[in-house]
Amino acid sequence: MSRVLVVEDEAAIAELVALNLRHAGFDVEIAGDAETAVLAVNRVLPDLALLDWMLPGASGLQLARRWRGDPRTRELPLIMLTARSDEADKIAGLDAGADDYLTKPFSTKELLARIRAVLRRRAPDALDTAVEVGPLRLDPATHRVTFRDAQGWRELKVQPTEFRLLHYLMTHPERVHSRAQLLDKVWGDHVFIEERTVDVHIKRLREAMSTHPRLSECLETVRGAGYRLTQLQATASTAAR
Numbered sequence: 471m472s473r474v475l476v477v478e479d480e481a482a483i484a485e486l487v488a489l490n491l492r493h494a495g496f497d498v499e500i501a502g503d504a505e506t507a508v509l510a511v512n513r514v515l516p517d518l519a520l521l522d523w524m525l526p527g528a529s530g531l532q533l534a535r536r537w538r539g540d541p542r543t544r545e546l547p548l549i550m551l552t553a554r555s556d557e558a559d560k561i562a563g564l565d566a567g568a569d570d571y572l573t574k575p576f577s578t579k580e581l582l583a584r585i586r587a588v589l590r591r592r593a594p595d596a597l598d599t600a601v602e603v604g605p606l607r608l609d610p611a612t613h614r615v616t617f618r619d620a621q622g623w624r625e626l627k628v629q630p631t632e633f634r635l636l637h638y639l640m641t642h643p644e645r646v647h648s649r650a651q652l653l654d655k656v657w658g659d660h661v662f663i664e665e666r667t668v669d670v671h672i673k674r675l676r677e678a679m680s681t682h683p684r685l686s687e688c689l690e691t692v693r694g695a696g697y698r699l700t701q702l703q704a705t706a707s708t709a710a711r
Contacts, residue, residue, distance in 0.1 A: 472517040472589060473497040473645070477507040477533065478551070479525050483574075487520065487551075490578045496585075504528035508536075511543060515644040518589060521568070523552035523559070531566045538567035542644060542701070547588045551576070601640045604688055604701035608633075608640050617682055626682070631656075632675040635668075639689070639699035648696040672697055 474496045478484035481502065488498040499516070501507035504527035511519070519537075521530035528536075530550060537543035550563040555573040563571045569588045572581060600609040605618040606626075615626040615636065628636060635656050639647070647655075649665035657667075672689070679686035690698045 473499070473514070474585070475499050475501060475507065475510055475516040475519040477501045477504075477519060477525065477530065478522045479503060480522075487581070490581070491585075494582050502526070504533055507533060511537070511546070514646055515543065515546065517645075518547040518549065518585060520549050520551045520585075523550060523554050523563070531562060534563070534566040534568055547591075549584060549588060551581070601637070603640045603643045603699060605685065606636075606640065606688070608637055610637060617685060619682065624682070626678060628675065628678045631671055632678060635671055636675060636699075639697070643699050643701055646692045646695045646698045651696070668697075 472495075474491055476484050476487050476491070476498060478487065478500070479502050484500045484502065488500055491498045499510055501510050504525050507519070507525075510516075521533060523530045525533070530552065534548055534550070537546050537548070548568045550568040550571045551574065552559070552563070552571075553574040554563075560571045560573075569591070570584050572584055600607060600611070602608075607616045607618070607623070608614075609616075613633065615628055615633065616623045617626055618624075635652065638652070638656050649668040652668050653665060672691075676686045676689055679689065688700055690700055692698055
């Protein structure tokens with residue numbers, strides 16, 4: 471389930487958008503001003519954000535520029551959703567980093583189509599594309615996991631299931647994934663196994679990562695929610711050496 475942050479100060483519009491998105495299968499959070507939006511993204515990185523232009527505290531353009539300038543949120547898909555329909559405004563929104571620009575009034579079908587299109591474009595280009603998070607690098611083409619320390623790149627030995635699990639976490643960093651979501655994305659929704667299976671493989675993955683001091687700390691347990699791979703801890707541990 472993709473998570474969408476709706477940044478809109480008009481409560482009626484925000485609730486209407488959220489209702490339609492939830493009916494379409496999205497997990498939705500609403501932020502009524504720029505400060506609340508920043509706190510929401512800092513807490514859990516969404517899969518996409520819908521940004522109004524005029525907001526209390528800061529404009530949608532300012533938020534877009536801020537998120538595009540931060541390595542953690544640089545790839546966050548953004549759609550401007552605003553009443554400003556002039557060509558100059560659209561150009562300004564896209565130049566600020568928005569992936570798409572939709573003007574009010576809009577149809578729900580068009581909004582959903584735009585969201586799905588942006589999410590498709592922002593998905594990994596290919597399953598064999600190498601990904602990096604902090605000091606970790608995973609290359610599906612060679613089926614190798616390596617990490618960087620003071621001596622350079624070193625290989626990390628992981629089993630096939632842990633490799634798939636790490637691959638998914640690394641392509642969706644900073645987000646909290648429930649056990650059910652991980653079962654669906656890593657094992658497949660047609661496989662009927664217990665959720666505690668995820669805990670077993672997370673434990674094995676941590677054991678493999680523990681061969682490097684503090685590396686396993688980037689794989690976090692979020693009590694009552696699931697697991698998250700964060701580059702913040704990993705980067706900090708790299709910098710500490």
